[in-house]
Amino acid sequence: QVQLVESGGGLVQAGGSLRLSCAASGSGRTFNSYAMGWFRQAPGKEREFVAAISWSGGRTIYTDSVKGRFTISRDNAKNTVYLQMNSLKPEDTAVYYCAADAYLGTILRLQAQMYDFWGQGTQVTVSS
Secondary structure (H helix, E strand, C coil): CCCEECCCCCCEECCCEEEEEEEEEEEECHHHCCCCEEEEEECCCEEEEEECCCCCCCCCCHHHCCCEEEEEEECCCCCEEEEEEEECCCCEEEEEEEEEEEEEHHHHHHCCHHCCCCCCCCEEEEEE
């Protein structure tokens, strides 16, 4: 079982930056055995994939709309995954969720239903 707690959301002007953090805790498997992902959900829209990172941090993947602006990273010693968001746009406004994927294969997965544990989310609002 993994508990995830996001932080770092807030209100920022377009063009600004935010850094989201997701701290993991729990028993059983260690944090560094999970791939981690970030998802977001805007009002009236479905939850969508943003980025994912392998257990080692050696592989990452991003949705096209954030490539070159967002960076996912992790610090396994701190049981934390990060999402650095630069050049923010109003369309980035959403609740951002981190999630843990217990799958032990090498593929980074984009589908929300594949992830096993979720945080409660943190609101990001980008004003124009």
